[in-house]
Amino acid sequence: MPEDLAIRTEGLTKKFGDFTAVDHVDLEVRRGEVFGFLGANGSGKSTTIRMLCGLLAPTEGRAEVSGMDVREHPERIREVIGYVAQFFYLYGDMTVRENMELFGGIYGVPEDELPGRIDRWQERLDLGQYSRVLGADLSMGMQRRLSLACAVLHQPRLLLLDEPTSGVDPLVRREFFDVIGELQDEGTTILVTTHVMDEAERCNRMSLMDRGRIVAVGTPAEIKEMSGGRIYSLEVRDLAKALDLLQEREGLRQAQPFGRQLQFQLAQGGDDEAEEIAAWLRDQGLDVDDPEPVRPTIEHTFLTLLGGSGSEEDDGQ
């Protein structure tokens, strides 16, 4: 494994009975990058992460974390990983500081260094005044910060963040990503699963997972390019009816509401074809403005590549 890779998988596969949760995944995460791990719920993200931590044995293929095979050295791998779960999975009946002492201790932070590190992280994440507050009594945002603090005390080489900002306000979210940026500057590799697209924008590179397969890998700019046809936005009064009509029409990749507007993506062509669609909608008796071109986002690629197939079920555990 080359020195500059934090994670490398080859043909990594996990089957639960007949169900293939992860299907021949080849993934390379470079040392020191923030890597976005995108995909709908149930696409196999969590299963992949669990295999990377040695909690699930791969059915096929191999995976290395920090140069160590996940089958051979699961405990040593867990020593260099920090994990922030999707929910508050720390001890609600212990205080902020007690939780940090526990996890710092378990991760092997030397006794004499631990108090200093806890102080620093409490200050850095504004947890200082909550030091003696029980985990269960913290606000959701504070619980998130505590989860992060407990995961970084041992200065992990790889930080895994599972939907780190679900359910928190934008301020906490921004702060969170600021800290992630700082950790990256200090040399930590970060793997973050998310389905919030503006979080994905802040990643150096990302992968898109669908039904157990990686369907796209690249920088945010590269991912946006993959969206295919051009995208337009329309102001329309009867949004529901317009959507219904467009479902029938050929030459469209996708159409969906976007706020009070309607966005559609052309299979091919540009402004003329878009005008044609607007005119056709007017013929159907709808009150429609002129179409405006829209810059493609990651979400567009997401929708194009997944073709609306993302299931809502959780990972098959």
Added chain:
Amino acid sequence: MISGARLKRMVRKEFRQFFRDKMMLRMSIMIPIVQTLILSYAANTDAVDVPTVVCDLDRTQVSREFLASVTSLDTFDLVGQEVSVEDMELALDRGTAELALYIPSGFSRDVLEGDAQVQILVNGADSITATAASSYLLQSAAAYDVTVKRERVARLGLSTQGLPSVRSETRVFYNPDLRSMWFMAPGVMAMLLFVLLQNFAALSIAKEKELGTFEQMVMTPIRPTELLLGKLIPYGLIGALDALVIGTMVVGLLGVPLRGSVLTLAVALIIFIFATLGSGLLLSAVSANQQQAQILNFFLSFPSILLSGFIFPRENLPQVLYWVSEVIPMTYLLRIIRGVFLKGTGFAELWLPNLLPLTVLAIIFFTLGVLRFQKRLD
């Protein structure tokens, strides 16, 4: 392989959580105290004040004499005298009497002729009381029999000296008055420790699975052995404290003699606590949540109580169940604890037949727990 630092953190965590959980605290202190008192008094198989009716159809001097000598014991509480046959049966049916003594007419004549019969009717629905009470009645009837014969012989002017007779005298060792309290209280101690600790252990990991903290824990480099020992050590200490409290009550308050060595008892209890926590943690490791753990614990606790000899003698068990009872830690602890308390049995005699198997079981349960508790989610 085990890191002292990690283990220390885990033990401290468990203690913290234990002392913050008011319910757990109450359970581990109040339950042993209250239950020791209730169970030791309730689990009483002595027959005292058994409601008894007498149907005396003879109504002679002789029958009254017989009755007086037979029913003078504390065992019987005469709730009806000289009732009719119908009323006697009704009393048994209704449960106002557990025992009935029927004296047929002509009893006094038969006594003189040397072939008198009386009938004892017992309520077999409560077989413990019935057996105890009817055996007392039989004993006193036999005693009356001897007395009458001796009187007759004396009246004939003969010496009773050379009268042929065999008297079997029973001497009960270790518990001369056959007080069931002495027999039950040490068993209650074993059972309370078992129920309390197995429950604590069974819920512990299941609770973490339910709260999700387990998911966070498995992501850390902590080893299964450290995690299990981290729970076992604090619970074991709490169990030892409970054993001390219950033991003190059994001796000090209930007056059960502790004839053997306290040290032997302590060693046995510590091994038993270890075995019970081991089996509890194993239950916890195979359960997905607290409810599952509790139901499993519930069903597996019954055999421990019923097959271990706590209530019924193991000798009466069918062969298969007898074998099952051999892998129940309670079986060994009961033998040890009763032996040490009442007989003063020493370490040397207990080691091979009881302490060793108990130790082996403890090691097996803990090892199975560690093995089952691999940090794998599949």
